[in-house]
Structures are given as C-alpha cells and as structure tokens.
Amino acid sequence: MLEHGGKLRQAATRYGLPVEDWLDLSTGINPNGWPVPEIPSACWARLPEDDDGLEQAARSYYGAEHLLPVAGSQAAIQTLPRLRPQSRVAVLDPGYAEHAYAWRNAGHEVTGVAAERLDEVVQDSDVLLLIHPNNPTGARFSVEQLLDWHTRLTARGGWLVVDEAFMDITPERSLCAYSARPGLIVLRSLGKFFGLAGARVGFVCAHPALLAQLHSLLGPWSVSAPARWVATSALADRAWQDAARQRLGAEGARLHTLLARHGLNPDGSCALFQWVRMPDAQDLHEALACQGILTRLFIESSSLRFGRSQLPASRDTCASLRFGRSQLPASRDTCASLRFGLPGDEIAWARLDAALSSVTVRHPDEAVL
Amino acid sequence: MLEHGGKLRQAATRYGLPVEDWLDLSTGINPNGWPVPEIPSACWARLPEDDDGLEQAARSYYGAEHLLPVAGSQAAIQTLPRLRPQSRVAVLDPGYAEHAYAWRNAGHEVTGVAAERLDEVVQDSDVLLLIHPNNPTGARFSVEQLLDWHTRLTARGGWLVVDEAFMDITPERSLCAYSARPGLIVLRSLGKFFGLAGARVGFVCAHPALLAQLHSLLGPWSVSAPARWVATSALADRAWQDAARQRLGAEGARLHTLLARHGLNPDGSCALFQWVRMPDAQDLHEALACQGILTRLFIESSSLRFGRSQLPASRDTCASLRFGRSQLPASRDTCASLRFGLPGDEIAWARLDAALSSVTVRHPDEAVL
Numbered sequence: 001m002l003e004h005g006g007k008l009r010q011a012a013t014r015y016g017l018p019v020e021d022w023l024d025l026s027t028g029i030n031p032n033g034w035p036v037p038e039i040p041s042a043c044w045a046r047l048p049e050d051d052d053g054l055e056q057a058a059r060s061y062y063g064a065e066h067l068l069p070v071a072g073s074q075a076a077i078q079t080l081p082r083l084r085p086q087s088r089v090a091v092l093d094p095g096y097a098e099h100a101y102a103w104r105n106a107g108h109e110v111t112g113v114a115a116e117r118l119d120e121v122v123q124d125s126d127v128l129l130l131i132h133p134n135n136p137t138g139a140r141f142s143v144e145q146l147l148d149w150h151t152r153l154t155a156r157g158g159w160l161v162v163d164e165a166f167m168d169i170t171p172e173r174s175l176c177a178y179s180a181r182p183g184l185i186v187l188r189s190l191g192k193f194f195g196l197a198g199a200r201v202g203f204v205c206a207h208p209a210l211l212a213q214l215h216s217l218l219g220p221w222s223v224s225a226p227a228r229w230v231a232t233s234a235l236a237d238r239a240w241q242d243a244a245r246q247r248l249g250a251e252g253a254r255l256h257t258l259l260a261r262h263g264l265n266p267d268g269s270c271a272l273f274q275w276v277r278m279p280d281a282q283d284l285h286e287a288l289a290c291q292g293i294l295t296r297l298f299i300e301s302s303s304l305r306f307g308r309s310q311l312p313a314s315r316d317t318c319a320s321l322r323f324g325r326s327q328l329p330a331s332r333d334t335c336a337s338l339r340f341g342l343p344g345d346e347i348a349w350a351r352l353d354a355a356l357s358s359v360t361v362r363h364p365d366e367a368v369l
Numbered sequence: 370m371l372e373h374g375g376k377l378r379q380a381a382t383r384y385g386l387p388v389e390d391w392l393d394l395s396t397g398i399n400p401n402g403w404p405v406p407e408i409p410s411a412c413w414a415r416l417p418e419d420d421d422g423l424e425q426a427a428r429s430y431y432g433a434e435h436l437l438p439v440a441g442s443q444a445a446i447q448t449l450p451r452l453r454p455q456s457r458v459a460v461l462d463p464g465y466a467e468h469a470y471a472w473r474n475a476g477h478e479v480t481g482v483a484a485e486r487l488d489e490v491v492q493d494s495d496v497l498l499l500i501h502p503n504n505p506t507g508a509r510f511s512v513e514q515l516l517d518w519h520t521r522l523t524a525r526g527g528w529l530v531v532d533e534a535f536m537d538i539t540p541e542r543s544l545c546a547y548s549a550r551p552g553l554i555v556l557r558s559l560g561k562f563f564g565l566a567g568a569r570v571g572f573v574c575a576h577p578a579l580l581a582q583l584h585s586l587l588g589p590w591s592v593s594a595p596a597r598w599v600a601t602s603a604l605a606d607r608a609w610q611d612a613a614r615q616r617l618g619a620e621g622a623r624l625h626t627l628l629a630r631h632g633l634n635p636d637g638s639c640a641l642f643q644w645v646r647m648p649d650a651q652d653l654h655e656a657l658a659c660q661g662i663l664t665r666l667f668i669e670s671s672s673l674r675f676g677r678s679q680l681p682a683s684r685d686t687c688a689s690l691r692f693g694r695s696q697l698p699a700s701r702d703t704c705a706s707l708r709f710g711l712p713g714d715e716i717a718w719a720r721l722d723a724a725l726s727s728v729t730v731r732h733p734d735e736a737v738l
Contacts, residue, residue: 009418029414036413044405044599045398047566049378071440071591078588098588105585197416198594216474219447219467222440224593225567230413 008294017292023348024341026294028135028166028273030248031344033195034234039226048225057235062188064176064205068215069231071222073165073187073202074098079217080161080185081106083210087126087158092118092139094298094337095131096163103129115139122149126156131163133170136275136298136339138268146175154183161185168193169245169271179205192272193244194234199227248272251342258349259340262356267337274340281336284359291355300335377663386661392717393710395663397504397535397642399617400713402564403603408595417594426604431557433545433574437584438600440591442534442556442571443467448586449530449554450475452579456495456527461487461508463667463706464500465532472498484508491518495525500532502539505644505667505708507637515544523552530554537562538614538640548574561641562613563603568596617641620711627718628709631725636706643709650705653728660724669704 008026012019058067070076081103091100093112104110113121115134118141122128128149133140150160164186167174179186186205191197201223204214223231234240252271259266259274264284266274278284285297343349377395381388427436439445450472460469462481473479482490484503487510491497497518502509519529533555536543548555555574560566570592573583592600603609621640628635628643633653635643647653654666712718 007418008415009420027416029416031414033414036408036410038407039405039595041405042567044567045400045402045564046377047396047398047560048569049376051378071593074588074590078586102588191416195414198411198413200417200590200593217447219443219471221443221569224440224569224596226408226595227593 011289011294015289015292021292023293023343023351025343025352026296026339027197027341028192028270028339029197029341030193030195030244030272031342031348032244032247034230034237034240034244036196036230037233039229043226043229046225048221048223048228052225052228052232054223054228054232054235057232058188058203061235062174062176062203062205063171064186064203065180066208066211067179067188067203067205068211069223069228070202070204070214070218071224072191072197072200073163073189075200075218075222076187076202076204076214077102077163079214081108082217083213084108084127084159088124089127089129090118090121090125091129092131092134094134094137094300096135096165099129099131099161099163103127115141118149119145122152125153125158127159127161128153129161129163131165132173133166133270134268135166135270136268136273136296136337138266138270138273138275140173143173143175147178150175150178150181150184154181157183159183159185161187163187165189165192166270166272168241169248176205180207182207182209185210190231190234193248196227196230196234199230200224201227201231248342254349255340255342258353258356264338264356272342275337276340277335277337279336281338285338287359288355291358293352293355296339296341298337298339380658380663384658384661390661392662392712392720394712394721395665395708396566396710397561397639397708398566398710399562399564399613399641400711400717401613401616403599403606403609403613405565405599406602408598412595412598415594417590417592417597421594421597421601423592423597423601423604426601427557427572430604431543431545431572431574432540433555433572434549435577435580436548436557436572436574437580438592438597439571439573439583439587440593441560441566441569442532442558444569444587444591445556445571445573445583446471446532448583450477451586452582453477453496453528457493458496458498459487459490459494460498461500461503463503463506463669465504465534468498468500468530468532472496484510487518488514491521494522494527496528496530497522498530498532500534501542502535502639503637504535504639505637505642505665505706507635507639507642507644509542512542512544516547519544519547519550519553523550526552528552528554530556532556534558534561535639535641537610538617545574549576551576551578554579559600559603562617565596565599565603568599569593570596570600617711623718624709624711627722627725633707633725641711644706645709646704646706648705650707654707656728657724660727662721662724665708665710667706667708 008019008022008024012022054069077098087108089103089108089110090113091110093114100110153160162175164174175186178184189202190199248271255274256266256269264276267277268275281297285295288295343352377388377391377393381391423438446467456477458472458477458479459482460479462483469479522529531544533543544555547553558571559568617640624643625635625638633645636646637644650666654664657664712721
C-alpha cells in the first residue's frame with residue numbers, strides 16, 4: 001500500500017493535536033461538497049440494484065455513452081491492469097502514484113514519463129496513462145492531442161487511460177464523449193468536485209466489451225446503496241454543480257494569490273489545489289503541521305515520485321522546526337513539493353494566512369519560507 | 370453474473386406492480402435491521418481511514434483476532450480464488466452459488482458436494498467451502514467436525530473457507546475464534562442479521578499473512594466511510610443485538626409454523642429464512658408473485674443448483690397461474706425449492722397468510738399448493 005493524503009488521524013496522533021483542531025489541506029477534495037440529505041432507510045437495508053437510475057444520471061452528467069459504476073476510481077485502478085497481457089505502460093510522472101503501483105504490481109513494465117516526453121514515448125508504449133488535469137502538477141493537454149495519442153495507441157491494440165478525477169470544473173476538456181471508442185478508458189469520480197470522497201463512487205467510461213470484463217472481475221454490489229442514492233442525486237443537481245464550479249474557480253485563484261503573497265509561487269494548479277515546488281518543502285510541511293495545518297508533501301523517490309507523510313515523532317520536534325531547519329540534511333530537499341487544498345471557510349483562510357506569515361517571519365533572510 | 374434474490378425492481382416491472390406494493394420475502398435479510406441514525410457529514414466528505422475504530426469493534430463482536438473489512442463478503446468471494454494456484458475445490462451443494470461461480474471463473478476445479486459427503490471428499494480436496502449455517506438448506510455442522518476438516522486440509526496446505534453470513538443468531542457455532550490458524554478463513558457480513566445489506570460491509574477473519582495479501586489485491590478504501598461509521602456503531606450495540614437475536618428466533622419459529630399450517634413443511638431453516646422443497650415450487654413462486662409477494666425460487670441446474678428468478682412476462686399470465694398449472698411442463702419441477710424470508714410487520718404476516726390461503730384454496734385436491 002502507498003501512503004496518501006488525508007491521513008489526518010495519523011497526523012493528529014503524531015503531533016498530539018486532536019483531529020478536530022486540524023485544518024486539513026492535504027487533499028484536493030472540495031471542502032464544501034454536495035450537501036447530503038438524510039438517507040432513506042431502505043438504502044441501508046436492501047442490496048443495491050443496478051437499475052436504480054444511477055447509471056442514467058451518470059451518463060447524462062459525464063456525456064458518456066457507456067459506463068460502469070465502481071467503488072471509487074481506485075477500484076478501477078486496481079482492476080484495469082488485470083485486463084491486459086504484460087504491457088509496456090507509460091505513466092505521466094509526477095502523478096497520482098496508485099496507477100503506476102497497480103500496473104507494476106500486476107507484472108507490467110512501467111515507465112514514468114515527464115509531460116514533455118509523452119508524445120515521443122507513445123510509439124513504444126502499449127498503454128499510456130495520464131491524470132488529467134494532472135495531480136499534483138496541474139498539467140493539461142488538448143483534446144486533439146489526447147485523441148491523437150489514442151489513435152496511435154489503439155492502432156496497435158493499445159490503450160489510453162485518462163484519470164479525470166479533477167475534470168469536473170472544466171468538462172469541455174473531458175474525453176468522456178469519445179469513451180465508447182475501443183482502447184479509450186476514462187475514469188471519473190465523485191470524490192473531488194462533489195466532495196464525496198467517503199462515498200466511494202466512481203465511473204469507468206469505456207467500450208461496453210471492456211466494461212463487461214471489468215464488471216465480471218469486480219462482481220455485483222461493489223458500490224453501496226446509500227452511496228448510489230447520494231451519487232444519483234448529486235449528478236442530477238445542475239444548480240449546485242454550476243454554483244460549485246463558479247465558487248471553486250474563484251477560490252482556486254484566491255489560494256494562488258495567497259500563496260504567492262507569501263513567496264510560494266505555485267508551479268501548477270487546478271481549482272481544487274495549488275502545487276508548489278521548493279527545496280524546503282519538507283520544512284514548510286512540518287512547520288505548518290506544528291500549527292495544525294496538514295498539507296501534502298511530495299518527495300522524489302527513484303524513477304517515480306511518491307507522496308510521503310513523514311512527520312516528526314512528537315510535538316517536541318515542533319519547537320525547533322519553527323525556528324530553523326539546520327538539522328535537516330540538505331540532500332533530501334531536491335525535487336520536493338507541497339500541495340495545498342482549499343480552505344473551507346473564512347476562519348480557515350485566515351488561519352492559513354496567519355500560519356504562513358508566522359513561518360516566513362521567522363526566516364527573514366530567505367525568499368521562500 | 371449470477372441472478373440473485375432481491376431483484377424487486379425487475380419483478381415490479383415484469384408483473385406490473387409498483388415496487389412499493391410488494392412484500393419482498395426473497396432475501397434472508399432481517400426486515401427490522403439496525404436503525405441507522407443520521408450520518409455525520411464528514412463521513413461523506415473525507416476518505417475512509419483505517420484507524421476509525423471499525424476493526425476494533427469487529428474484532429470484539431466476532432471474537433476474531435485478525436480481520437479485514439471488505440465491501441461485503443462478495444468482495445472476498447471474488448478475490449479469495451486469486452490467492453491459490455489451481456486447486457480442487459469442494460463446495461457445499463446446494464448453497465449460495467457465488468462461491469462456486471467465482472472459484473470456477475478463476476480456473477479452479479470445482480465440485481458440488483452434498484452435506485452428507487463432505488467428510489469423504491476432504492481427503493481429495495485442496496479447498497473445502499461451506500456456507501454455515503447453509504443457505505438455503507439451513508444445514509449445520511459441529512465446531513469439532515469443522516475443525517477436524519480444517520486440520521486435515523491444512524496438513525496438506527489446504528483451506529477451509531466458511532461463509533458465516535447467517536451465523537449471528539448462533540455465535541457459539543462460529544469459527545471466528547479459531548480463524549487466526551493458517552488455512553482457516555471465515556467470512557462475516559452485516560447484510561443479514563444487522564439488516565444492512567445496502568451498506569456493503571463484511572469481514573474476512575483469517576491469518577494475518579492471508580489478510581495482507583487480500584488487502585493488497587482489494588486496495589485502499591474499498592468500504593465507504595458512512596458504511597464504516599454505521600458498522601462500527603452497529604457492531605458495538607449489544608443491547609440491539611440481544612433483542613434482535615430473541616426477536617428473530619421467535620419470528621423464525623412463527624414463519625415455520627405459518628408455512629406448515631399451509632402444508633408447506635420446511636426442509637431446512639435458519640431464523641432468517643425457511644426453505645421448502647416441493648415439485649410445484651415454481652408455480653407457487655409465480656402465484657405468490659401475482660399477489661405481489663416475492664419469494665426466492667431455486668431450480669436444480671447441472672451439478673450445482675443456481676437460483677433463478679424466472680418470471681412470467683406480464684400480468685396476463687397471472688390469471689391462469691392462480692387457477693392451475695397444467696401449462697407447465699412436469700419435467701422441470703424436480704428438485705425445485707422456495708426460500709421464504711421473514712415478513713417485517715403484522716400487516717406483512719397477515720398478507721402472506723392470506724396469500725397462501727388463497728392459493729391453497731384454489732387447489733383443493735392437492736396436499737401442497
């Protein structure tokens with residue numbers, strides 16, 4: 001298993017701060033997600049049924065002809081590698097690490113590829129795997145470019161897999177409308193934009209033959225009935241979606257501005273997160289954690305970068321971290337980065353602002369931190 | 370995919386009766402399940418976390434040293450066959466069909482075995498798979514007998530897999546306390562006794578090495594956060610559990626008596642269902658469906674019996690079914706059976722009673738139906 005953002009409980013224990021005192025910016029989840037009403041009790045009592053309206057609502061929302069509900073994109077990430085013989089898999093790097101991990105675990109030959117080199121590796125790959133927009137770098141590609149890659153891959157029986165977990169704010173860039181074409185697989189999820197990460201609902205949009213194989217491997221009832229009910233309603237709520245798109249766009253810009261004001265100029269972003277590369281990323285991560293603000297730290301490791309949540313063992317470490325970082329070896333600082341999610345309310349915004357001020361004030365000689 | 374009970378929506382369409390007008394006795398789910406309170410909104414918004422108390426509550430409730438939460442036993446059923454090389458798998462027959470289906474799909478050699486022959490096939494099997502108490506026959510085995518089979522299997526690297534989906538009413542018969550032994554795998558679920566089939570929460574109780582393999586294949590976050598929260602509370606609610614055990618015991622006896630009064634003498638049972646073998650099972654299934662009562666029909670098919678939900682195409686067929694079954698070929702009637710779940714309230718009890726009366730009144734010449 002890889003480590004992930006959202007490990008708030010773990011951070012709470014390590015830093016000795018109760019869970020409820022933390023400001024968790026470690027995920028890219030909308031902090032003001034779709035408001036879930038009370039769940040009809042029948043949803044808990046009865047087995048989920050396929051013909052409950054979920055697929056119809058999802059087809060309409062995503063503009064995809066064929067799709068399969070899955071227990072979050074993670075279920076598809078775990079299972080897709082089982083549907084191919086050993087393949088050469090090019091994975092956008094840096095990027096959400098579960099993809100590379102799953103393909104490698106299933107015995108495929110996985111290569112991490114920088115965004116600039118994707119076009120050149122297509123010819124030597126069986127599968128090209130992108131997160132789009134990318135997490136954490138925010139990298140984007142044109143629909144034409146993606147469809148060209150798909151055409152070149154599928155001509156040799158290859159696949160283009162696009163994880164569109166953060167696509168909801170820019171639906172015009174989605175490949176869902178093309179996903180009935182063989183060899184094109186688009187993953188969607190209600191975790192980020194809808195803020196329903198706990199519900200475990202995602203969709204695979206693809207050719208029906210592939211969906212049938214996937215369904216057979218996943219088996220029946222993999223998405224819970226309450227989650228199906230919530231997802232059906234959220235996907236149909238166009239008024240909420242429009243308002244959320246507007247709000248998140250404005251808040252993404254606000255977070256970008258706030259970070260830049262503290263000398264943290266984002267190197268990439270999407271409305272739901274800002275990504276900052278900096279040599280001192282780990283120090284800043286820890287200094288903020290000492291103030292109860294959890295961010296997501298990425299440190300390069302071998303050919304693929306994996307996120308790490310290295311935390312000091314106790315609050316005792318915090319005091320020294322606030323005042324200096326001389327105890328940290330310089331070598332590990334290369335290629336580190338931080339991802340900031342959106343604060344959920346004005347108190348949270350003010351808290352982040354104040355924390356960044358206090359940290360930078362303590363290091364007056366440095367441009368950053 | 371196999372067909373299953375609980376296909377109420379399908380029945381509603383075929384018989385032209387709205388879903389809400391049906392009395393669904395087609396499952397073995399407690400119709401008065403654990404009362405789910407309102408879910409904290411954070412459960413929907415945040416990714417599920419491993420250290421939220423669920424595993425601790427489950428270990429205490431099941432008396433198992435090591436366990437892994439899964440998205441219903443079905444997730445384990447789909448995945449366990451991937452953890453062994455090609456094996457000879459003996460499956461209790463008749464029994465819940467998903468087990469045999471999954472092992473066969475994964476390339477194993479599966480043989481259906483009657484309860485009486487289990488002891489003799491152990492020596493020639495790598496895996497013995499039981500539902501205990503069995504669904505739909507209600508067959509039971511002593512703990513000593515099961516542990517003896519386990520010892521003999523594990524001596525050769527084999528497995529005993531016991532699906533205890535219906536065990537909650539008789540916890541003293543569970544093998545959970547022994548499940549840390551290598552080669553013993555016990556499946557539990559909150560679907561039946563707790564009446565939380567929609568939540569998709571189950572547990573695999575087994576040796577930690579096997580659980581780690583299973584966890585790696587299933588990946589993170591396979592159980593939704595609201596379901597984890599509900600399950601944690603339900604597993605800790607001893608007062609509800611005690612009351613439910615008493616109530617279900619009494620209701621099981623009541624259903625047995627009711628059926629017997631109509632000439633339907635159960636051939637097997639557990640508190641949550643009664644199982645009746647009868648040549649006319651399909652006719653009675655259809656006659657009851659015409660009155661909006663859904664039962665579960667089993668018809669033998671090849672070496673393993675699979676449940677079927679054969680329904681007439683329209684309500685037009687219903688009139689004739691109420692008055693006679695001469696149009697049905699006699700040959701298909703062999704080895705058919707019906708499973709009746711518990712009615713949920715007095716109105717439902719009265720409705721079943723009246724429906725059975727009306728059906729038997731129309732066939733005065735026959736002992737049954």
